[in-house]
Amino acid sequence: MRPKGKRILIVDDELPIQRILRKSLHASGYEVLAAYNGEQALEIVRLHQPDLILLDLCMPGPVSGLDVCVAVRKQGKTPIIVVSALIDEKEKVRALDLGADDYLTKPFGNNELMARVRACLRRAQTTETEEEEEPELLVSEDKYIYMDVVRRQVRVGGQDVRLTPTEFELLRYLMQHSGRVLTHRQLLRSVWGPEYGDEADYLRVYVRQLRLKVEEEPSRPRYIITEPGVGYVFRSPMKRENI
Known part of the structure; x- marks a missing residue:
């Protein structure tokens, strides 16, 4: 089944990475938006409210990937998957602590990427459903x-x-x-x-x-x-x- 209506924002300043991600996501039926830095990403989030964000931590400009994590999490529960070449576990943990839902270390395979995207979107949908149930x-x-x-x-x-x-x-x-x-x-x-x-x-x-x-x-x-x-x-x- 195609994920109709699901909008994904790619935040990455590397054009080759953006093209690869865009192609994979389009092929799987997602609508794709793209930003090249943190400022653009936050403006797109404000205007278009994506269902999921693929976020690089290392970007040019005053607004870092970690800053984007903090700002998005203050606004709501939009799932964030960090996609980064960083291998320092402390940075991964910091991103998770600031509200990222998942992370992928570059390079990664297309199957792994799509699996993580599906899982994140599914968890977000489950959370919305559970909020309507009796408190426990x-x-x-x-x-x-x-x-x-x-x-x-x-x-x-x-x-x-x-x-x-x-x-x-x-x-x-x-x-x-x-x-x-x-x-x-x-x-x-x-x-x-x-x-x-x-x-x-x-x-x-x-x-x-x-x-x-x-x-x-x-x-x-x-x-x-x-x-x-x-x-x-x-x-x-x-x-x-x-x-």
Whole structure:
């Protein structure tokens, strides 16, 4: 089925990369917009409200890719996939922490790109649907972590914690299956989509960031526990409450 009506913004100052991305996206049925720097990107977001943004971090001008992340996230929940040649994990983590939903490191294959685009759009659609459902609160047994699934709010130790959309979905899935060891493949496919499954290193980046936000001692986690060579488990027993 063609993704009718879905508009994707490419933000990249490299014309060859823009042409490749545009061709691939057009072939898959998407409407494509393009920007060459951060200022253009924010103006296009304001005027045309794209459904997804493919964003390079390294661009000329005063508005960086990270600045675009911050500005877009303040305005709404438009999915952002960082597409960058940067291999520094700190930069990837920073982009994710500022609100990016996913990242791809150049060079990448067309199949991988399209899989990530489909998964991001699907998660965004799922989130919109869930917001219409009855509120549900997931609570760790010691009441240290509270998650309001519909309002998408998380409190840790009595304090509000801001999670990126992907971090939220990962924590929710872990909490919903508390006590059950979840393999890397299960987590990737359930949170990111069926196109995923073999990116264990990719998952570790998100788990590391999530621990920094919800664990008292991230280096000695109490809740999100690693099962070496297998996956992760949310160890604290859960109770479900309706608000």
